[in-house]
Amino acid sequence: MTAVPGAPVLLTPARQTGTTVLLAEAAAARGLPTVRLTGPDVLDRLAGCPVHWFGGPLAGARIADRLGLALLEPADDWLARLPEEFTGRRIELTTLAEAWTLRGPAFVKPPADKSLPPAVYADGSRLPRHGERIGPDTPVLVSDPVTFGSEYRLFVLDGEVVAGSRYARFGRLDPGPVSEEAVGFAHRLLAAAGDGLPSAVALDVGPLLDPYDPAERWAVVEANMPWFAHSYTADPARMLDVVLRAAGPVAALRPADRRFVRAGAGPD
Known part of the structure; x- marks a missing residue:
């Protein structure tokens, strides 16, 4: 699909991954063209276009100011501030x-x-x-070192889990369907966290393995940037909604998300 001057686009790195391909297909289905960042001339061509980014944080930081991008990112201390009830560890x-x-x-x-x-x-x-x-x-x-029996990535928009996938079991890559337990725990966590996260975020959660306690205990692994997260088996169309909110034009930034905008960084 060809980009139209001044129209919104999804910008991805030159090197494609399975996730960028899936997101590009989902974007095309709704009439949103995808442009690959194959060189600096691409940035010139996108001047004046509302741009959404899916790619690495260093490249994102390099192009953010030039393209008017607001890249949302959880606060560095978010995980450390959570009660141990949700982390399962110090x-x-x-x-x-x-x-x-x-x-x-x-x-x-x-x-x-x-x-x-x-x-x-x-x-x-x-x-x-x-x-x-x-x-x-x-x-x-x-x-503290802990072991997760399985790990799930959940894509969250406005406090609701809109897509998700299992991505590991016992520390090994093993994509599969999301579980009701994962979604339920995430919603309890989000309710407790209040406004401590951006409106669009990726949450990794899973049950802890404890040889001294057979009861299943769920915990958060970490919070991630949706615009730099693998989809695994998550619905790419629903994931795209989260990506577009998390990495889009400054002009469309919601006031509550301003404190989560990623600061600039130097070149790769």
Whole structure:
């Protein structure tokens, strides 16, 4: 489908994935053309167009100001501020320098980007100390190691789960249908979280495995940016609704979402 000057478009990276293909098909079905970011000339051609983005956060930050994009992102400390009733573990937002002092095993990950590999580290000495995008002040989430029996990605719009998929079992990729239990837990979590999340967000949740407690206990894995999330088996048309809200023109930004707009970043 060819973009019309001044008309809305969905912009994706040059490199296609299964999710970008599915979203492009869903967009075409509603008359929304998809344009691939194959070079800087593409940005010139899109000047004046209402643009929606689906792709990486670094590329998104580079093009946001030029294209008038508002990229919604959960606050770095959202997960750490949740009651343990919903997390099932202790979580702290700190810096990489503080994490270097850990004396025991912990799961460490950046709040949003992939500046360091999310993993259980035996202690702080195992964490990376040098890299293009990391330094002592790099924010990280540090949590107790836990095991999720299965993990589900849910796409949320205005507090309602509109699409979802299982994406893993026992830590291994295993896409499948979403469960009623996952959706039910997500709605309880969203009700408790109030206005702590953007109006469009991707939530990962799942039941914890505890050898000392056979009762099923659900917990949140993390909150993600829908515009940088795999669809797995989720309905791409419904996922597209969430993506369009989460990464679209500044002019269409809702006042309540302004505090969730991703700050700019340097080049890749």
